[in-house]
Amino acid sequence: MSQRSDEALISDYRSGDASAFRELVSRYREDLLRFLVRLMGSRAAAEDVFQETFLQVHLSAGGFDTARRFKPWLFTIAANKGRDTLRRNTRRRTLDLSAPVPGPGEAGRTFIDLMEIDVPSPDEALDEQERSQLVQKAIDQMPDALREILLLAYFQRMSYSQVAEVLEIPLGTVKSRLHAAVASFARSWQAVTTESRTDD
Amino acid sequence: MTDGSTGGGDAHRHEEGPGLCAGDGAALDALVAAGFDPEQVAPEHRGRAERLCALLGTLESGDGVGADAGIADLIMARIAGQDQRAPALCPDDEDALDALVCExxxxxxVASGLRKRSENVGALLSLLDSPVEGESDGAGExxxxxxxxxxxxxxDAEEVGLTIEARRGGLRRIGIPDLVSVAAMLLIGIGVLWPVSARFASERERALCQANFQAAGLGFGQYAQDYRAALPMASASPAGQRWWEVGSVERSNSANLFMLVRSGHAELDALACPGNPHAVRDMVGDQHDWATLQNVSYSYQNMFSRERPRWDSVMPGVIAVDRSPVVLRARRGEVIRTLENSPNHGGLGSGRGQNALMSDGSVRWLPTPVLDSGDNVWLPRDLERLIEGATDPRRAAPLEGNESPQGADDAFVGP
Incomplete structure (x- = not known):
């Protein structure tokens, strides 16, 4: 028996099939939770947003256009809920002025060449828990907007146009932001791994 | 650029722009207090204060920030400006990323020319696939x-809300509890209001009836003046017919009463009791009598006797009374009840009393059909005596419609 599509499940749920909703929650518990943990920075906050997301799915199921894909809709809801939570819990970043201050003549912008970044290959033996913590640390250091677009695009394997449609921003903006997001993540990853080696 | 802090999580998140760390904040306060002279700042803050001065010095070169802005805003704007110097991918990596996204x-x-770099970008991004905290401990279920x-x-909350909302609105299903509640309220209302309402209706009917008798009394007085104190009479004898045969040509006792209307001394409406549902109020053609016994509202003193009462009698006698229940029952062949009140005020079998027009023009309310003299207005005197001596007065000697009063002072009305 073939598996029902996400869109069929949400349609069935609207028709009163409660098991369809359970199937949807189960189907996305790993992908969506991982996305949210990366976005929120903590498991507890991610679980709370996960529940809020499916609560919103329940509330908005009647208005969902089953001709469209369910997954981008779900992740957009999750991103919006996560953003709201982060905004409520916002803390202003502290900055140590001991950091180098560029002189008046410096251009300031730095370019990242990923060929120069120490990116572990998939085969490289690395403690899974340690890697996960370093990844989270690197993501946490990214600006919110860049972190969100990076996670949305990567976890859904979305194209630029799809991201533009979901976030309702121009295609060019999506492109430049994703470039910046990957660069930011690369630099953060470099920083946290360097720091980790130093600590060792 | 690095923000220099090492903690993870929300501590790094910012939506409103960065703030100063505690050390720099204290140094800034000290610097402001010292008139922006780092030499005057306490040694523990001096190093940071000197850096703050260096930072503020860069603002003097002019970068779009207004010179009159507050110092804190100037610093924040300058620090926020550092975000503009966020790292960017080199052009080759941008191309590789674009190709990767497209695929x-x-x-x-990805095209072979970009594959190496795209693999590198992919490897970096695959870090995001690392299992998150608690993912493998079964907590997902x-x-x-x-x-x-x-x-x-x-x-559940929606359903409760809908229920409350439905109860607030008018469009909902009416359940048995609702019907019971409404019925209880109606019963209470009826229980309280019905006796009051019924009592008012009864009192109103009794008053209207009394007014009728008063109007009829005026007519009787006029008639008496016109006919030497005589009372209206259509025929001196029933001519072999029963005096309760209403509608027969001037042979019933009701026809004698009707003469008051025919002679123009009273309106038919004045002889229609509001307590009689069959009363008629309008004349139909050359009418001599009511059409049926049920149409008659008032029982007139039986005029078929040798000695008839007069309007100017010394001892006021009864002229007319609310319709007789005894005649009604006797006419139907039912057992008569000699002490039963007129059905005009309460219905047959449950009358509360009757009005009576006396020969002096007065109207009395009789709670029983028996006058102070002991005379029962429903029966002739001889029949009353017969009944008094009977073993079962209720079944003794019913009226037959041919009885007559035993004298001018014998009250006996009918129909």
Whole structure:
């Protein structure tokens, strides 16, 4: 028996099939939770947003256009809920002025060449828990907007146009932001791994 | 650029722009207090204060920030400006990333010229696939259950809300409890209001009836003046017919009463009791009598006797009374009840009393058909005596419609 599509499940749920909703929650518990943990920075906050997301799915199921894909809709809801939570819990970043201050003549912008970044290959033996913590640390250091677009695009394997449609921003903006997001993540990853080696 | 802090999580998140760390904040306060002279700042803050001065010095070169802005805003704007110097991918990596996105993050599909870099970008991004905290400990199932429970609570709350909303609105199904409540309220209302309402209706009917008798009394007085104190009479004898045969040509006693109307001394309406549902109020052609016994509202003193009462009698006698229940029952062949009140005020079998027009023009309310003299207005005197001596007065000697009063002072009305 073939598996029902996400869109069929949400349609069935609207028709009163409660098991369809359970199937949807189960189907996305790993992908969506991982996305949210990366976005929120903590498991507890991610679980709370996960529940809020499916609560919103329940509330908005009647208005969902089953001709469209369910997954981008779900992740957009999750991103919006996560953003709201982060905004409520916002803390202003502290900055140590001991950091180098560029002189008046410096251009300031730095370019990242990923060929120069120490990116572990998939085969490289690395403690899974340690890697996960370093990844989270690197993501946490990214600006919110860049972190969100990076996670949305990567976890859904979305194209630029799809991201533009979901976030309702121009295609060019999506492109430049994703470039910046990957660069930011690369630099953060470099920083946290360097720091980790130093600590060792 | 680095923000220099090492903690993870929300401590790094910012939506409103960065703030100063505690050390720099204290140094800035000290610097402001010292008139922006770092030499005057306490040694523990001096190093940071000197750096703050260096930073503020860069603002003097002019970078679009207004010179009159507050110092804190100037610093924040300058620090926020550092975000503009966020790192960017080199052009080759941008191309590789674009190609990777276009191919759905599948490096194998990327053109060979960009594949090496796209693999590198893919490797970096695959870090995001690292399992997150608690992902492999089976907590996912409990999250599913917790999520479903939360949604169910929302559904329950919606249903409660709908119920409350429905109860506030008018469009809802009426249940048995509602009907019982309404019925109880109606019963209470009826229980309280019905006796009051019924009592007012009864009192109103009794008053209207009394007014009728008063109007009729005026007519009787006029008639008496016109006919030497005589009372209206259509025929001196029933001519072999029963005096309760209403509608027969001037042979019933009701026809004698009707003469008051025919002679123009009273309106038919004045002889229609509001307590009689069959009363008629309008004349039909050359009418000599009511059409049926039920149409007659008032029982007139039986005029078929040798000695008839007069309007100017010394001892006021009864002229007319609310219709007789005894005649009604006797006419139907039912057992008569000699002490039964007129059905005009309470119905047959449950009358509360009757009005009576006396020969002096007065109207009395008789709670029983028996006058102070002991005379029962429903029966002739001889029949009353017969009944008094009977073993069962209720069944003794019913009226037959041919009885007559035993004298001018014998009150006996009919029909």
């Amino acid at each position: 759905g993050f599948r490096t194998g599909r 409990s999250l599913v259950e917790a999520t479903l429970a939360r949604v169910q609570r929302e559904i």
